[in-house]
Structure formats: structure tokens, C-alpha cells
Amino acid sequence: MTNETAVLASSLGPSLRRWRVLNRVKQQALARDLGVSQSRISRWESGQAEPDAFDRQKITQLLRARPETASDRALLDLVTQAATPVHLVCDLTHRLLAASPARTKDWRVSVADLIDTPLWRFASEGIKVAENGLEDSGWFEPLGPDIVYLTERAEFAELTIPESRIRISRLALSDGRFARLVRDEAPLPA
Structure with a gap:
């Protein structure tokens, strides 16, 4: 599994469902666009099945964040100019x-060396535990909470x-x- 798809096992189905619901795309229409059956979409979204590598790649291309508009670029500018520790990643791929x-x-490398690179390989155990609990916390719901x-x-x-x-x-x-958006809260006491 590549770094880009490393976290998709637990988040791909819920992410696909959230994207489809928020964009008002029916399972049947998405199935037609991806060249699969509606029941396959349903099984992916419910976690009863995982897409194969080819379908995973198509879904990743569909869902990966692409900040291309002026408002998206303004968000990138706000993050890069923030005075506090903050970074922005693709919710699905962690790029x-x-x-x-x-x-x-x-960091001992420049930001340019890591832009558009999945950061999942740098996940601490605490980050991995939090990631594995996202679905139970309601993260993938249309109005999911901060975690x-x-x-x-x-x-x-x-x-x-x-x-x-x-x-x-x-x-x-x-x-x-x-x-x-990944932000540090108040520093932990020493």
C-alpha cells in the first residue's frame, strides 16, 4: 500500500459516503461514474467491503483535496501566515x-519538500489511535465535530x-x- 493510501482502509468508505451525501450524489449515479454496481458502493460505504487497488485509486482521485479556487488559496495563505502551530492536509490522504x-x-526539511506528500508516515501512536477512532466520534458525519x-x-x-x-x-x-486543519492547543505542562 502506498503512503497516499495508507489510511484509506478505515476512512475511505465513510469519506465516500460523506462526500456523496453532501454533494447530493446518489449511489447509483456514483456507481455509474466509477463503473461499478450500486451494491458495491453501498458495501464500501458501510465497511462491509473494501475497494480493490484500481477502484481505491479512482475513489482517491475523486475525493482528494484540491485547493484550486481563490477562496481555497486564501485558506492556504492564512495557514502559511499563522503565528501558531497549524497545518492543513487532505482529509483523506493526509497530503x-x-x-x-x-x-x-x-522540521529539518523545507516545507516545499513535504508539500503534496502524505504525512501519515510521521504519525505518532497518539495520532494513529485518534485516527482509528474518527468514525466512532462522528467525524465522517456531514456536520462532524472537532476532535x-x-x-x-x-x-x-x-x-x-x-x-x-x-x-x-x-x-x-x-x-x-x-x-x-491541524492545530496545537495550549501546550502541555512541563
């Missing part, structure tokens, strides 16, 4: 879309993830796809 200077202070979790310090050749309390918020882009 980095933007990061603030405060976020990148612990707050703790992550421990994790060292990688490219960057350090500091011990922190993280808040993630799902933001709809102009085209109906989703990005995830």
Missing part, C-alpha cells in the same frame, strides 16, 4: 497542503512531532472535498 512557520520550526487528542513526542529524520494536545477540524473546500 500536506500548507503549514505555518510555527509548525515547521521542528481533540494528545500526541506524544516522535522523532523522525525529517521532523519532530512535539508532545502536544491537537485539535483537528474538517473544512470543506470549494469543490466539496475536505481538508483537515
Whole structure:
């Protein structure tokens, strides 16, 4: 499994359902567009089945965040100019879309080296646990809540993830796809 699809096993079906509902696309129409049966779409969305590699790639291309409009670019600008540790990733693939200077202070590579690269390989155990609990928390519902979790310090050749309390918020882009805003909450006491 590639880095881009590493987290899709748990989030692809719910993400597909959320995208379809919010964009008012019926399962039958989506099935026709993807060249599969309506029942296959239903099984993917419910988690009863997973798409094969070819279908996963088609779905990923459909759902991956593409901040292309002026308003989406303004969101990227706000993130890159933020004074606090914050970054924006594609909600489905975890590809980095933007990061603030405060976020990148612990990085040993430039932001340009990581833009459009999935960050999942840098996930700490705390991040993985939070990711695995997203569906139970209502994250994939059309009006899902922010999620707050703790992550421990994790060292990688490219960057350090500091011990922190993280808040993630799902933001709809102009085209109906989703990005995830990742913010540090108040620092943990020393």
C-alpha cells in the first residue's frame, strides 16, 4: 500500500459516503461514474467491503483535496501566515497542503519538500489511535465535530512531532472535498 493510501482502509468508505451525501450524489449515479454496481458502493460505504487497488485509486482521485479556487488559496495563505502551530492536509490522504512557520520550526526539511506528500508516515501512536477512532466520534458525519487528542513526542529524520494536545477540524473546500486543519492547543505542562 502506498503512503497516499495508507489510511484509506478505515476512512475511505465513510469519506465516500460523506462526500456523496453532501454533494447530493446518489449511489447509483456514483456507481455509474466509477463503473461499478450500486451494491458495491453501498458495501464500501458501510465497511462491509473494501475497494480493490484500481477502484481505491479512482475513489482517491475523486475525493482528494484540491485547493484550486481563490477562496481555497486564501485558506492556504492564512495557514502559511499563522503565528501558531497549524497545518492543513487532505482529509483523506493526509497530503500536506500548507503549514505555518510555527509548525515547521521542528522540521529539518523545507516545507516545499513535504508539500503534496502524505504525512501519515510521521504519525505518532497518539495520532494513529485518534485516527482509528474518527468514525466512532462522528467525524465522517456531514456536520462532524472537532476532535481533540494528545500526541506524544516522535522523532523522525525529517521532523519532530512535539508532545502536544491537537485539535483537528474538517473544512470543506470549494469543490466539496475536505481538508483537515491541524492545530496545537495550549501546550502541555512541563
